[in-house]
Amino acid sequence: MEDRDLIFETVSLAGEILLASGAEISRVSDTMERIARAYGNPGLDTFILSNGVLLSTGGGSRSYRARVRHIPLGGGRLDRIDAVNQLSREIELGLHTPAEAHERLEAIRTMPSKPRWQQVLASGIGSGSFGYLFGGTGQDAAAAFLCGLVLYLYFLYLVRGHLSKIAMNISGGALVTLCALILTHLGLGSNLEMVTAGAVVPLLPGVAFTNGIRDIADEDYISGSVRLLDAVLVVACLALGVGAVMAAYTAWGV
Structure with missing residues (x-):
């Protein structure tokens, strides 16, 4: 060449x-x-x-x-x-x-990504930390930690490559909410909102949202708009998954 x-x-x-x-x-x-x-x-x-x-x-x-x-x-x-x-x-x-x-x-x-066990652990630590920072107790943080572990186990071993991005985020939001409900009912965690909020953090597209704003600031309006739209879509899917489980929980009066 x-x-x-x-x-x-x-x-x-x-x-x-x-x-x-x-x-x-x-x-x-x-x-x-x-x-x-x-x-x-x-x-x-x-x-x-x-x-x-x-x-x-x-x-x-x-x-x-x-x-x-x-x-x-x-x-x-x-x-x-x-x-x-x-x-x-x-x-x-x-x-x-x-x-x-x-x-x-x-x-x-061809650089490999982090080992799967490290990704799962990081998800758990991130979820637990944010659950505490959002105002939860130590038990809420522990519950969010477990939800974060379950979330990435689900993503890495069950659905990656099998579901679309929309379906992954809807099901992921629903899964962490269901996990938070179960753990709070078992007594591990007393604030359902804090546990759920912390557990869903690993799914939030923070980098994509920030880069979208930076692209728009640099006058790359098309690229910035696409990235912001993608980030907003992810958040909407998460909200749909969380809301669906919460609505069912409220309707059944568990």
Whole structure:
């Protein structure tokens, strides 16, 4: 592969990894342009949306080359974003050839996520902590901790890859509410609202919501609106799941 083609592939791959990992649009575009300039290809043009990357280069005596990649909206992977950012800084310092940079990016793209047991434990700790911060007692925090564990066990081992995003969030909201009801009736936790509020926190799209606002602030209105809409949809699905269980609980007068 010629160096020019390899540079093009490297820049494209960096943008795809960042966008798939939940980076804001301005970061994706700036990183791609920095890498291109560092390798002597400042004429590269980028067009980034929340779910797609368009990259083109050429002109004059050089033939044009373009690439369009669809990147589905996904969860945040801050470890990959940090790794690509660090690599881009090293490229600007002249520490990597295009071939070396491309190899590093391939390794970053295949970086494994945290072990499942760590994700489950983090969900439990987050739920318990927020249950306490929201005003719950120690018992409420313990109940929220158990609900958070159950939630991620459900996500990681039962429904991932089998349900749509909407169905996952509705069922997840319903599950943590049902779990909170059971635990409070068993005496572990006395404040149902605090237990439920803490347990649902791992499902809230905080990174997507923040990046949506940042994209709009950077005048990337289309991408920001898409991300905000996605975040609002997730919250609405959670509310629907929680509300359905609460409504049934109230109607049955348990």
